[in-house]
Amino acid sequence: MADYIDDEVNFGDWSSLDINVSRRVPICLVLDRSGSMDEKDGSQLTKIEELNKNLKEFLDYVRGNAKASRICDICIISFGGVDEVDVVCGYTNIKDLKYAPLKPYGRTPMGAAVMKAMDLLKLRRNYYRSNDIEHYKPIMLIMTDGLPTDNYMAAATEFSRMVQAKEVKVFPVGIGKNFNKEVLRKFSPLVEPKTITSADNFSKLFKLLSASSSNPNDDSLDKWFQDEA
Amino acid sequence: MAKLNRLYFIDEGVFSTDKFYSLLEILLDDPKIEPYFAVDREIQNDINNFLSMGLYDDAYNIQTYLYFFANRRKLEYITTSGFLDLEDFLQKATKYNEVYVLTQQEKVYDAFKGLKSKMPVLKIYSVRHRNLVEWKETEKTIYKAFYVENDKYVNGLNIDKIDYVYSPKYGYLKLEKSKAVSGGEGTCYKTYNGFFVKLYNKNHLNYVNLKKLQKMMEMDISNDFVLWPLDIVYYNNNFAGYVMKELKGAYNIDDMRDLGFRVGDMSPLDRYKICLHFLKTVDYLHRKNILVGDMKPDNIMVKPPRSVYIIDSGSFQIEDYCCPVCHPSYTEKVYTGKELRQNLRTIEDEYFPINRILFEMLMLKSPFYNKENIEVNEEGNRKFEYPMSKDNLTSMPMHLKLWFAMSDKMREYFYYYFTQGKITYLSEWIRELELFIKQKEG
Numbered sequence: 001m002a003d004y005i006d007d008e009v010n011f012g013d014w015s016s017l018d019i020n021v022s023r024r025v026p027i028c029l030v031l032d033r034s035g036s037m038d039e040k041d042g043s044q045l046t047k048i049e050e051l052n053k054n055l056k057e058f059l060d061y062v063r064g065n066a067k068a069s070r071i072c073d074i075c076i077i078s079f080g081g082v083d084e085v086d087v088v089c090g091y092t093n094i095k096d097l098k099y100a101p102l103k104p105y106g107r108t109p110m111g112a113a114v115m116k117a118m119d120l121l122k123l124r125r126n127y128y129r130s131n132d133i134e135h136y137k138p139i140m141l142i143m144t145d146g147l148p149t150d151n152y153m154a155a156a157t158e159f160s161r162m163v164q165a166k167e168v169k170v171f172p173v174g175i176g177k178n179f180n181k182e183v184l185r186k187f188s189p190l191v192e193p194k195t196i197t198s199a200d201n202f203s204k205l206f207k208l209l210s211a212s213s214s215n216p217n218d219d220s221l222d223k224w225f226q227d228e229a
Numbered sequence: 230m231a232k233l234n235r236l237y238f239i240d241e242g243v244f245s246t247d248k249f250y251s252l253l254e255i256l257l258d259d260p261k262i263e264p265y266f267a268v269d270r271e272i273q274n275d276i277n278n279f280l281s282m283g284l285y286d287d288a289y290n291i292q293t294y295l296y297f298f299a300n301r302r303k304l305e306y307i308t309t310s311g312f313l314d315l316e317d318f319l320q321k322a323t324k325y326n327e328v329y330v331l332t333q334q335e336k337v338y339d340a341f342k343g344l345k346s347k348m349p350v351l352k353i354y355s356v357r358h359r360n361l362v363e364w365k366e367t368e369k370t371i372y373k374a375f376y377v378e379n380d381k382y383v384n385g386l387n388i389d390k391i392d393y394v395y396s397p398k399y400g401y402l403k404l405e406k407s408k409a410v411s412g413g414e415g416t417c418y419k420t421y422n423g424f425f426v427k428l429y430n431k432n433h434l435n436y437v438n439l440k441k442l443q444k445m446m447e448m449d450i451s452n453d454f455v456l457w458p459l460d461i462v463y464y465n466n467n468f469a470g471y472v473m474k475e476l477k478g479a480y481n482i483d484d485m486r487d488l489g490f491r492v493g494d495m496s497p498l499d500r501y502k503i504c505l506h507f508l509k510t511v512d513y514l515h516r517k518n519i520l521v522g523d524m525k526p527d528n529i530m531v532k533p534p535r536s537v538y539i540i541d542s543g544s545f546q547i548e549d550y551c552c553p554v555c556h557p558s559y560t561e562k563v564y565t566g567k568e569l570r571q572n573l574r575t576i577e578d579e580y581f582p583i584n585r586i587l588f589e590m591l592m593l594k595s596p597f598y599n600k601e602n603i604e605v606n607e608e609g610n611r612k613f614e615y616p617m618s619k620d621n622l623t624s625m626p627m628h629l630k631l632w633f634a635m636s637d638k639m640r641e642y643f644y645y646y647f648t649q650g651k652i653t654y655l656s657e658w659i660r661e662l663e664l665f666i667k668q669k670e671g
Contacts, residue, residue: 021489021593023605067484128603132626134595136605166607211411216605217483217527217556220411 023134025216026073026091026124027209029055030110030117031102032144032175033080038104041176042197047145050199051175052101054206061210062094068214069094075120079113081106083150087116091124110144111152114159114187121168136216138168141209145175147183156186163189171225173205191225232263236325238307238318239268240332241275243356244291245516247448247548252359253294265325266298267305269312278659284513286451311657312340322348329354331361333518335577336654338364357518358548372573374551375437383434383467388416394426394462396472402426402462413523413554414544415470426462427543428470433553437570439468441550442543450517454510456540471543479538482526486589492533498669499534504590505662506537511583512655519545520574522552524582525559526589546574558606559585577652584646587658591635594628596647613647615640636665 037048045053055076062068074097076088084106089097121138128135162168172184172193184193196202208221237256243249256264272291279288298304308317322328330341330353341353342364354361393403404418404426411417415429429438442461450457458471480492490500507529514521521528523544530538546552553570557563561581588596595605599614615632616622617640622629632640638661642653 022487067487071487125603129600132603132628134598134603134605137607218411 022070023136023216024073024128025071025136025213026075026121026138027213028075028077028091028117028121028138028140030113030140030142031055031076031078032108032110032146033078033102033104034108034144034146034149035080035105036108036146036178037080037102037175039176041145041178043199043202045199046104047175048102048104050202051143054202055099056101057203058206058210058213059094059097059099062213065210065214068210071216072213073124075117075124077113077117077120078102079109080104083107083109083112085109085113085116087120090120091127107149108144108146109150110142110148111150111155114142114152114155118155118159118162121162125167137166139171139209139212140168141171141173142184142187143173143175144184145179147180152183153186156183159187160189163187169222171209171221191222194225232261233326234265234324235262235327235329236265236267236305236322238322238328238330239266240330240334240337241269241272241291242333242516242518243331244294245287246333246356246359246518248359249294249356252356252361255359262327265303265305267307267318267321268295270306270308271311272306275656278509279513284452286449287513287516309340312337315340315344319344319347322351326350328352329361331356332364333516333576334654335575336652372575373549374571374573375440375549376551376571377436380435380437381431382436382439383431383469386431386434386464386467386469388428388430388469391428391464391469394428394464394469394472396460396462398460399424399472402472412527412541419475420472423475424459424472425456425475426470426472427541428462434468437550437553438543441547442471444547444550445542445545448517448547452510452513454506454536454538455514455542456538457542473540473542476530476532476538476540479530479532479536482529482531482586482590485531486526486593489593490590495534498666500590501662501666501669502535503531503537504587505659505666506535507590508583508587508655508659508662510537510539511579512659514539514545515576515579515655519547520552520576520579521582522546522574522579523554523556523559524579524586525556526586527556529586549573580646580652583655584643588643588647591639592628592631594631596643598628611647613644615644617641617644636661639665 031051033048038046040046043050062072062074072094073091074089074094075091076099078086078088088099117140163170170188170191172188172191174181174184174193174195176197181193196205208224211218212221276288276291295304305321307321309315328348328351330351332338332353333355338353345351353364355364391404392406393401395401402420402422402424404420406418408419409416414433415427417425417427420426442458445458446461456473456476458473460472462469462472511521521539523541528539528541530540532538544552544554551570551573555564555569559582561578585596596613597611619633642658645651646653
């Protein structure tokens with residue numbers, strides 16, 4: 001690196017050079033770990049087991065893929081418990097990411113979780129801006145199997161504004177048969193919520209997300225969601 | 230009756246058009262015309278460029294025509310200074326009854342059209358399908374592509390379920406389904422015997438693509454840096470895609486940019502050399518009336534330290550066969566799917582991705598980058614804010630350091646292209662890059 005920079009100086013009369021060339025893909029997963037996720041719905045495993053299994057495979061993919069591991073900044077937020085919103089990890093490179101399987105319990109404070117996700121995204125964008133780092137469109141995956149148990153409208157309105165302003169690309173996912181599509185639509189004015197009801201659906205979702213992580217121009221995930229519409 | 234003396238001024242790119250020798254036979258056989266030929270005095274530089282790239286066939290091709298004209302004592306060399314000064318042309322052309330300029334380049338047309346008032350016997354033509362087609366202003370952007378309405382040539386072929394394909398040249402090719410790369414038109418797979426197969430999605434398994442590939446099979450493209458289709462492949466006798474050489478150990482430009490072009494022991498100057506090789510390869514294609522079309526960083530591969538390959542040739546624009554896909558960040562215009570399929574793009578259209586990719590390789594940033602515009606592929610109004618002078622700068626961030634590390638001319642070329650749309654053609658870019666590299670190597 002130092003040699004490279006020294007060489008670069010030879011192309012001009014400048015010193016103390018620093019360089020940030022790698023463009024980042026901010027990916028945020030907002031995940032439901034409410035009590036109902038402990039139930040089975042269309043798969044041999046419970047919903048939380050399916051989620052944990054596929055999430056691990058996704059993270060393993062990012063860790064093992066040279067490009068994805070370089071460009072992805074991953075944020076994981078879970079919601080459940082007694083209106084708890086946990087930042088499992090802020091926007092972090094995979095090599096610094098510590099992750100333990102989610103444990104299902106309690107209610108579904110999705111509004112607060114999305115609010116937290118928006119705050120972290122704004123902070124991240126400021127970080128990119130102040131460090132001269134270009135980034136791809138932020139991706140946010142919201143997964144839930146039920147109805148929010150908190151007052152989610154303020155979060156949905158603000159988040160929809162961000163989506164309309166193309167500040168973030170959201171992929172809303174309803175797990176099983178008991179979630180309310182209308183509620184998810186309030187967070188996603190442009191993309192129709194996707195229903196996943198089987199192990200295959202889980203696997204496909206995270207495989208497509210993996211493809212986006214290593215190739216941000218890959219639009220297979222968008223297309224899969226468009227099929228739902 | 231005495232024959233009319235007619236001068237053909239032949240721009241170098243014309244020699245590379247498909248079967249130019251057949252057109253030449255027609256020109257020579259006209260009983261009413263005594264033909265004479267002229268070329269730009271700098272044509273020898275073009276030949277040397279081809280030789281330096283190892284493109285011996287192309288160099289030999291032009292040299293053969295020049296010998297042919299010279300042996301008949303019918304060859305003139307004319308100084309044009311890159312078509313900026315046509316005084317020599319005017320002087321030499323006055324002795325002929327008719328003067329025809331043959332060129333594939335809009336810039337050459339633009340240079341000569343102003344002479345028409347001074348020289349009524351002057352006509353300007355391009356060569357298409359071995360015919361002379363008179364240049365007209367209105368023809369610049371409205372060439373129609375070979376287009377078939379509701380074109381679905383193969384139905385019901387699900388490429389996800391195909392494990393092998395058949396190539397008449399290479400036999401059965403078993404696909405490594407785990408090694409797949411998806412794109413807009415289809416999916417590419419490695420084969421078990423060292424090839425790479427592209428299978429089209431159902432919307433692209435059409436008659437136009439089949440005919441285009443058949444045309445490509447007939448063409449003589451002998452540039453190792455263009456991954457040309459080797460054969461058409463079939464599944465159960467149905468057209469499925471094409472097979473090409475597998476490129477090992479290469480990175481696409483997008484990845485290289487994220488790595489800062491620092492793979493192995495690559496030096497900063499290698500970035501400039503990569504740009505030069507890239508431009509020479511594009512120039513090679515343009516001279517054959519081929520446009521890359523879907524020119525984007527994903528389709529340009531670098532084998533360190535500095536070999537550049539252009540892939541995805543099945544989507545090239547070849548003669549009347551369009552390039553049906555594009556990446557919106559790498560086109561100047563916004564195209565609808567129908568426009569892409571029905572209209573041909575011009576060489577000038579291709580200068581947007583050329584400038585953008587070149588800029589990104591040299592600068593490691595988007596040309597529309599600024600503090601408020603850091604999102605990739607979302608350039609808003611595409612405002613180019615790199616300054617031509619350091620005078621009013623209060624700070625010098627990295628991207629401006631790289632900007633001012635380029636030569637003055639390179640900065641001018643970019644500045645005028647991105648602010649005024651003024652094109653610097655490949656030949657000038659190549660010359661400037663060669664000069665810059667030579668100076669840096671001391």
